[in-house]
Amino acid sequence: SQHAAVDVAIIGAGPSGAVAAALLRKAGHSVLVLERQHFPRFSIGESLLPQSMAYLEEADMLQAVVEAGFQYKNGAHFVHGGKTASYDFRDKHSKGWGTTYQVERAKFDDILIRRAAEQGADVRFGHAVNAIQTGEAPQLEVADEAGNTYTVRARFVLDASGFGRVLPRLLELETPTRMPTRAAIFTHVRDGLPAGSTDRNKICIAVHPERRDVWYWMIPLADGRSSVGCVAEASFFDVTETEREAKLRELIRVEPTLCELIGDAPFLMPVRHIGGYSANVERLYGPGYALLGNAGEFLDPVFSSGVTIALRSAHLAVETLKRQLRGEAVDWLADYDRPLRRGIDTFRAFVDRWYTGELQDIIFYPHQTPTIRRMISAVLAGYAWDETNPYVADPVRRLNSLHEACKAM
């Protein structure tokens, strides 16, 4: 049998697991990553935010990402009928990167985990974690594809299993999320945007002509393809698997901008469906473990914040864990859970008001002052933890009064 003893065992090789692995290796710790699937594998979540670049840089992954030739991204473009609003992330309140990429996740995630392996992480594909014993010396039960099971002893476990939510399920940590149950249907298309067109450089978010709580994304990728999808309350997509393609086609047809850019272009893969993805837990840590990225909390895809929160969580957890492994007393609530949730709460204030329509009024308001635009732009670029931004320090009150001001004009 293949017992293993390591400093840190990581469940899942997605972006949060890969970045955590690399950062721990840089600090000299032994790391074992257990990944159920084989890479490259499909994942949704293709539009990055500029804030994520800092963590790729810190994990020595940025050069490999830049050299992969992904689609350059510098902002977000919103449309609703005849109304449009463009945010350029280089023009923002917060310091830091203003540009990033739109990535095919199969390739992006593969690059990240390879970089972690090159830095000395032991990565095992086709190995699934099935059980945990928590505590000061946590143990994982692992099964490989041949059906062999073995035990991993670690000084600490990081759960980076994304929507697999391994520890929340095994330890019954899940709490209800306030978010309504929404779902998405999506595919890749060959789009009508010429190579080099500046429209490729922004994610396009379109609001459904009749329902403000229904929206679409179009994320141009490299090679003339785009990711396109629609998000709505789950009942909106109450169609069988074989009817999904027709449903997405129909939705594209009624939205003028997407209709023009996509029209009848061929779908390059079967239309996929994902639902019930919003989730939360009471605490992002426990005896001998912490939860990263989507394994902890996931809100909503509208602001493309998922990977950014995942990488921020890896950075914050590793900072805390490095001190713990050195023998220092750490406080996971004060050092990890609360600081991470500050930014998640910023996004939550924005997401809530997106679905009520208030944030849409703000975004499409034509007379916003440059200062306020730059503050909103910073949050949309992922700088949701920068407390010098009033829309981060006090997002609920600020957005509410800004909405009042936009309505009154």
Ligand code: FAD
């Ligand atoms: P993941 O990337 O999900 O990786 C988890 C890994 O763990 C997987 O490889 C899985 O195989 C592995 N695993 C699971 N169970 C086990 C087990 N038992 N043992 C071993 N391994 C296991 N985010 C963005 O940033 N931009 C976007 O544009 C965006 N769009 C989205 C659109 C939709 C419709 C949805 C639902 C989400 C979107 N997201 C987006 C969110 C994004 O997909 C996630 O936030 C991101 O992938 C989280 O990364 P992660 O590292 O936490 O987990």
